[in-house]
Amino acid sequence: MSGGAEAEAGRVADAEWVADAGQRADAGKGADTGPAADTEPTAGTAVADSGQKAPPDEDRSTRAAVATLYRLTAGHRTAVTVATALTLAGSALGLAQPLVARQAVDASGSGQVVWPLLALLGALFLVEAAIGSTGRFLLERIGEGVVRGLRTSLVGRLLRLEMREYDRHRNGDLIARVTTDTTLLREVVSQALVDLVTGSLVAVGALVLMAWLDPLLLLLVALTVAVATAVVASLLQGIRRASEHMQDSVGAVAADLERALGALPMVRVHRAEEREAARIGARVEEAYDAGVRTAKLASVMSPAVELAVQGSFLVVLVVGGLRVGGHAGSLGDLVAFLLYASYLVLPLSSVFHAVSLIQRGMGAHRRVDQALRLPVERTGPSVARSRPGPSAPADRPALLLHDVRFGYHPGRPVLSGVSFAVPHRRHVALVGPSGAGKSTVFALVAGFHEPDAGAVLFDGLPATELGRDACRRRIAMVDQNTHVVHGTLRENVTYAVPDAPETEIRRVLALARLEELVDRLPDGLDTVVGERGSTLSGGERQRVALARALLARPALLLLDEPTSHLDAINEAALTTVMKDVAQECALLVIAHRLSTVQHADHIVVLDRGRSTSCGSHEELLARDPLYRDLATSQMLRPGGGPSADRAGRRTNG
Numbered sequence: 001m002s003g004g005a006e007a008e009a010g011r012v013a014d015a016e017w018v019a020d021a022g023q024r025a026d027a028g029k030g031a032d033t034g035p036a037a038d039t040e041p042t043a044g045t046a047v048a049d050s051g052q053k054a055p056p057d058e059d060r061s062t063r064a065a066v067a068t069l070y071r072l073t074a075g076h077r078t079a080v081t082v083a084t085a086l087t088l089a090g091s092a093l094g095l096a097q098p099l100v101a102r103q104a105v106d107a108s109g110s111g112q113v114v115w116p117l118l119a120l121l122g123a124l125f126l127v128e129a130a131i132g133s134t135g136r137f138l139l140e141r142i143g144e145g146v147v148r149g150l151r152t153s154l155v156g157r158l159l160r161l162e163m164r165e166y167d168r169h170r171n172g173d174l175i176a177r178v179t180t181d182t183t184l185l186r187e188v189v190s191q192a193l194v195d196l197v198t199g200s201l202v203a204v205g206a207l208v209l210m211a212w213l214d215p216l217l218l219l220l221v222a223l224t225v226a227v228a229t230a231v232v233a234s235l236l237q238g239i240r241r242a243s244e245h246m247q248d249s250v251g252a253v254a255a256d257l258e259r260a261l262g263a264l265p266m267v268r269v270h271r272a273e274e275r276e277a278a279r280i281g282a283r284v285e286e287a288y289d290a291g292v293r294t295a296k297l298a299s300v301m302s303p304a305v306e307l308a309v310q311g312s313f314l315v316v317l318v319v320g321g322l323r324v325g326g327h328a329g330s331l332g333d334l335v336a337f338l339l340y341a342s343y344l345v346l347p348l349s350s351v352f353h354a355v356s357l358i359q360r361g362m363g364a365h366r367r368v369d370q371a372l373r374l375p376v377e378r379t380g381p382s383v384a385r386s387r388p389g390p391s392a393p394a395d396r397p398a399l400l401l402h403d404v405r406f407g408y409h410p411g412r413p414v415l416s417g418v419s420f421a422v423p424h425r426r427h428v429a430l431v432g433p434s435g436a437g438k439s440t441v442f443a444l445v446a447g448f449h450e451p452d453a454g455a456v457l458f459d460g461l462p463a464t465e466l467g468r469d470a471c472r473r474r475i476a477m478v479d480q481n482t483h484v485v486h487g488t489l490r491e492n493v494t495y496a497v498p499d500a501p502e503t504e505i506r507r508v509l510a511l512a513r514l515e516e517l518v519d520r521l522p523d524g525l526d527t528v529v530g531e532r533g534s535t536l537s538g539g540e541r542q543r544v545a546l547a548r549a550l551l552a553r554p555a556l557l558l559l560d561e562p563t564s565h566l567d568a569i570n571e572a573a574l575t576t577v578m579k580d581v582a583q584e585c586a587l588l589v590i591a592h593r594l595s596t597v598q599h600a601d602h603i604v605v606l607d608r609g610r611s612t613s614c615g616s617h618e619e620l621l622a623r624d625p626l627y628r629d630l631a632t633s634q635m636l637r638p639g640g641g642p643s644a645d646r647a648g649r650r651t652n653g
């Protein structure tokens with residue numbers, strides 16, 4: 001079949017498929033539950049919140065904070081109970097020691113044998129120490145366990161977010177949520193929880209005994225404590241806000257540092273180190289200010305707690321003393337009551353301290369929780385299959401786009417009607433001016449976003465029926481950013497197929513012309529390439545990305561300007577490789593360079609988000625003014641070779 005006849009056949013097939021796709025897509029839409037259904041909320045969460053600030057109606061009360069803390073320890077209840085029991089037992093043993101010491105002193109004064117009492121005292125101390133350290137270890141382990149759980153969930157979630165979420169959030173800030181925010185939460189869980197539980201239990205015990213001894217005096221104590229509680233409660237809100245601000249600032253420090261480190265050559269060349277340092281320094285200042293504000297509020301809490309404790313003492317002493325003086329009560333009762341009032345001191349202050357720490361931790365928790373609520377990609381089908389079985393007839397094109405419309409933001413369309421097909425074992429080029437939407441088409445084919453309307457079909461099956469996983473299994477992609485990650489060259493090449501046999505690896509290395517590089521590197525394939533492949537040249541990175549894509553033996557290979565970093569020799573070689581690859585799979589290439597366009601079976605012209613025409617190079621030169629303009633600007637002659645574009649100019653000129 002001649003090139004023209006083939007193109008015609010392709011168009012006829014496309015037309016049939018476009019009609020069929022329309023029906024399938026429409027059928028799918030009835031069942032489509034929309035983008036909202038594509039989100040997977042975390043178990044137990046109700047409101048999705050992707051913003052940076054806390055929602056205005058968020059419950060910031062201490063009760064809600066304690067409930068949150070309780071939820072956080074869901075998988076550790078037994079350990080929390082044991083740790084609490086051990087801490088309580090330790091406190092009881094600690095309280096018993098002064099009594100034994102007093103007896104020992106009295107016994108020694110009256111000439112009695114004291115060593116059994118001293119032995120008991122030593123035993124009490126040792127058991128208390130053993131119980132105390134076991135309790136502390138358990139608490140620390142619970143804290144680590146909670147942090148491990150949160151970090152695991154966060155990492156799992158952050159790697160699976162919907163693509164638009166990465167545009168909305170800064171990477172450094174997301175990383176800070178996994179690192180610094182969870183670390184603060186660990187402190188809260190391991191310290192505050194048990195302080196709160198044991199402190200409350202001991203305080204309640206003391207209060208019960210005080211009520212039994214003298215309800216009137218207890219009422220007076222309760223009033224004093226209530227005043228102090230009101231003061232503490234009013235401070236807690238401020239502590240929470242300051243802590244939230246501090247954690248946000250720390251996240252911003254991480255994000256800004258990541259920004260600078262990610263563009264180090266730009267920073268250095270423009271001598272912007274100081275500017276960047278000042279910018280990050282401003283964030284550090286914000287974190288400092290928020291930290292100092294937290295400390296200020298926390299320090300105001302201490303006198304409030306002292307008021308509760310000493311005020312109670314004074315009230316009991318004065319009122320109780322007056323009553324004893326008036327023969328309304330015994331001196332013994334007053335002494336006992338005062339003793340129990342003293343037992344309130346430590347537990348009460350530890351409860352107040354725990355509550356303040358919990359509120360501080362809630363700032364970090366909000367940030368962690370927000371990240372855990374961000375919507376993630378659903379990898380399975382988003383609509384029900386309209387016909388059973390995943391297999392498709394062999395005559396369907398590997399890829400078909402039918403009247404695809406899409407915008408990154410509502411009301412601002414980027415694609416407004418894109419239709420074309422990529423048949424199996426064909427090489428299709430996508431050309432168009434800069435900003436026409438070529439990379440966006442790739443993003444939709446790769447399932448990074450879903451079309452607002454229209455359909456993307458693989459082998460005749462709508463992507464929504466197949467699900468992202470199944471779609472992605474069919475494709476490999478080399479985009480403009482040619483991702484190479486820190487690790488060995490082998491890890492980078494075999495990223496898609498980690499257990500690929502050596503012969504396959506050698507095959508793709510040869511295809512991508514990487515053999516010479518491998519021979520040159522000190523440890524061959526096992527040489528470590530730096531962060532983002534920094535020890536490789538741009539062309540080498542591009543060829544590594546190509547080898548990786550080829551190793552996956554995809555049904556459809558997407559290449560975004562694959563020759564942009566290559567010299568003339570490698571470009572010519574890659575053109576041959578693309579011809580070979582097109583024998584094995586469908587090839588869709590975004591072409592900025594003419595060499596890539598001319599060898600394509602079809603060329604699709606994209607203009608302002610629309611596919612305006614399709615045909616061979618010669619056909620388009622003859623009938624498409626935009627294509628002719630693009631070609632003329634690059635001195636492209638009908639039937640000519642890749643003569644004009646050696647300097648790396650792009651069709652969008």
Ligand SMILES: Nc1ncnc2c1ncn2[C@@H]1O[C@H](COP(=O)(O)OP(=O)(O)OP(=O)(O)O)[C@@H](O)[C@H]1O
Nearest residue numbers: 167408414432433434435436437438439440441652
């Ligand atoms: N993540 C994004 N969020 C919002 N707008 C975007 C995003 N990515 C691209 N755009 C916008 O969409 C339009 C099309 O961009 P796209 O990258 O698809 O064009 P292109 O044809 O590939 O351009 P080029 O040839 O310059 O690479 C542009 O106006 C761009 O600003």
